[in-house]
Amino acid sequence: MLEKRPLVEALENFHKQRSISFHVPGHKNGLLSNLPKVMKETMRYDLTELCGLDDYHHPEDAIKEAERLLSDTYETQKSFFLVNGTTVGNLAMIYATCQFGEQIIVQRNAHKSIFHAIELVGAEPIFVSPEWDERTKTASYVPLEVISKAIHQYPMAKAVILTYPSYYGVASSELKDIIDLCHVNNIPVLVDEAHGAHFRANKGYPKSALMYGADVVVQSAHKTLPALTMGSFLHFNSNFLEVSTINKYLRMLQSSSPSYLLLASLDDARSYVDSYNEVDFKYFMDRRTLFMNSLETIPCLEVVQVDDPLKLLIRVGKYAGFQVQKAFEAQNIYVELADTHQVLFILPLLKGEHEYPFADIRKRIKYAVDELRKEEPNSPSEVQPIIQHSISTLHMSVGVLSGKRGEWIPYVRSIGRIAKAMVIPYPPGIPLIIAGEKITVSMLTELEEWLEKGAVFQGEHRLAEKLIYVVED
Ligand SMILES: Cc1ncc(COP(=O)(O)O)c(C=O)c1O
Known part of the structure; x- marks a missing residue:
């Protein structure tokens, strides 16, 4: 039997009324749309804040109950549905925690949304x-020792922002000690848990940062749960911060016309986690083991397991991940995603009733690997990227940087210059x-490696012309 899903039920009830639309959205329940039939049918549920459907930014009914x-489910003081991804959750939690010129301790390998938030706040x-x-x-993760040093050097920091788990599924339990240390120093911990919305489903998954005591945790429900793209959760569990401040920024940063289809999928995703039981987990793990075993019989193919069982890394001999992809x-x-070494699979969070075509997938992968082996491998270099100083600051603050002019120069001549724009391999x-x-030799070595192996970049760049944007001398 399905769990209670207040928002899904409210949408279904509204739909049953055969209501007439003299309101937004303009597609009028799909009538005016020329999209293919299946898409058009779904538009009947693309409703807005009508009677019985509550108000996203001031919930008192179905949305309130669903939240x-x-x-x-996540055992928090307050949780929110987000309609603009973990991106907006990261923005809101940072806006709510610090102000212009204030210090904030942040993991260097964070997602760009974290850096955008810091830049916006100043x-x-x-x-x-x-x-x-x-x-x-x-x-992967920042060790306790480094956080401890940072707190010692910057005791006025307003928050520590961490990413847990990593994109690749590394989830260190050292997070617990880090959170305890921050709290002893009266510093709240904000966690980008974009890849961990499913951790709550079973204790066989790594623990959520919420269980370790994090203050604010944002999860992309759409990444690992059955939610529509852009659907995320923000969880608040803090004695250091005000939930009303987070809520204020969520109201400012999110659309005043939230997608009800998206919201309903978040309600459904929550119920999926709630109803995920031991039998489901065992079924998933058994299918996963069989799949891994079947892949490992393919010559040259290596399967790497990580902390999160939902993720698998696949490597093929000396071939770059981009070639495998x-x-x-x-x-x-x-x-x-692919990188220089491997490709990353996100497995489906299967329940006992689901089939997935693993046998066919294995057959196709075997064929793909056989074909690939006819090519020359673009072998990954074994050079380990040089990790920068364990604690560092910007050479030019965001405020000063925005008043400076930029210039495009060949990136090979950019060592020692100050970057005017981010360079972001994506994914x-x-x-x-x-x-x-300040641009360093190790940054450029890594950049060349990504470029040589065929990575795609975001941000303001002209890398195809071998140019990079720096502060004018
Ligand atoms: C670690 C991390 N944080 C945040 C985001 C942004 O999440 P969303 O796409 O839900 O906005 C991503 C997306 O890939 C991510 O990997």
């Missing part, structure tokens, strides 16, 4: 560097260079 259930970031994780060949795409298998969306940072 209360969310809060119960806060002064104190970067703490993560450990290098040899298993995933990525930068292309070979898989030729067989219509689409991965979450994962973690900036390689942040505006205001």
